[in-house]
Amino acid sequence: MAKAIFTTSESSAYDDQPEVRYHFPRTYLRQAQAAVGDWVLYYEPRRIKGPTSSSGRQAYFAIAQVRDVVPDDAKPGHFYAHVTGFLEFDRPVRFSEGAHYYESGLRKADGSTNKGAFGRSVRELSDAEFDAIVQAGFTRELEPWENTAMGVAEPPIVYTARPRVEMTRLFRDDAFRRHVREAYDNTCAVTGLRLINGGGRPEVQAAHIQPVAREGPDSVRNGLALTGTVHWLFDRGLISVDEDHRLLVARSGLPEAMSGLVQSQRPLRRPSRQEWWPHPSYLRYHREHVFKGTG
Known part of the structure; x- marks a missing residue:
């Protein structure tokens, strides 16, 4: 098993419904099959409304677990990764923060962005990188009423999820x-x-x-x-x-x-x-x- 990034957007030409399935060509079959039984993160690219658009968040925005990978019987050479356990982040996580890139493969040795790596819609992800993105995505400032309920005075405290531990039903609810x-x-x-x-x-x-x-x-x-x-x-x-x-x-x-x-x-x-x-x-x-x- 191996973790991965699935790139998707609302205007995708593929038959995606992120909470249920991810549609992809044979090019990414090996990476998708390796992720069966493991977790993936969804990434929204910069272009989400056509080849010249630039309004996408360029951020990781949700987590899910790959259940299986099956052929698309209606479109030869294409496949579906069916997922379960989908959950949006509390906040989208930009692919880079300053000089730090959450995916090391997206950063060239000279510090610039590796556009070739970005062009791959499905990318393998290390456990450490996955944990860092999940923790950033589920970090939020507690609401004032939550602080009061916990007996915490101002300023508000920050809640941070523990990767791969917090996906309980209570956490998800x-x-x-x-x-x-x-x-x-x-x-x-x-x-x-x-x-x-x-x-x-x-x-x-x-x-x-x-x-x-x-x-x-x-x-x-x-x-x-x-x-x-x-x-x-x-x-x-x-x-x-x-x-x-x-x-x-x-x-x-x-x-x-x-x-x-x-x-x-x-x-x-x-x-x-x-x-x-x-x-x-x-x-x-x-x-x-x-x-x-x-x-």
Whole structure:
């Protein structure tokens, strides 16, 4: 087994869905197969909207574990790496910070960037480099209400993950909750309510669209920020979301007292960044397997 970097972007010509699969040509088959059973990091390049674009973050942004590698039956010479355990970082990690390069292979002896190495979409990664990137990605400043809860005075302390130790369910739930809240600005996607308690803690919750128990990933695109009551309705399939991000309400089973809280066809409040919007595949799963329907 060996760790690796998978380069991907929203405008990729390949059939990528980072939380689920990575699509690649035979050129990278050896590196991808070596990563089966091990961890990979996702990297967003500088060009994400065409050959002349330069708006990409040039940063590592998520972690996942390669489950298997299989041929793409529809496109000869291409393959899929199926992944599990996907989780976005707390912050994107730039490929270099000053003179330091997280991937030593991207730095030439003269200190300049090795563009040839950068051109490889799948790159092998040492354990030490992997650990350093993961630690940087999951380092964050604690919120004021978190400091208060821990009995810590100002200035805020910094939380740092321990690589390959912190990928527990508790760690993942906490990271998912924070990422979804941040994406939705602590505001309920259905009601538009933004409630912050006296200690500064947001009351909105993070709901998985496709449940974790049914292989739903801990991705912002598989999440919705919802108040507690709306979360309860969503998890029980009494409400759902259509392909146009409008609310669906079951015709039966909805408590009468809640009928005024949720209204059919109400537009969903979405994150400001489109790459964080609910992914169609997760919304479709919820409609087909969780939602109690309109009949």
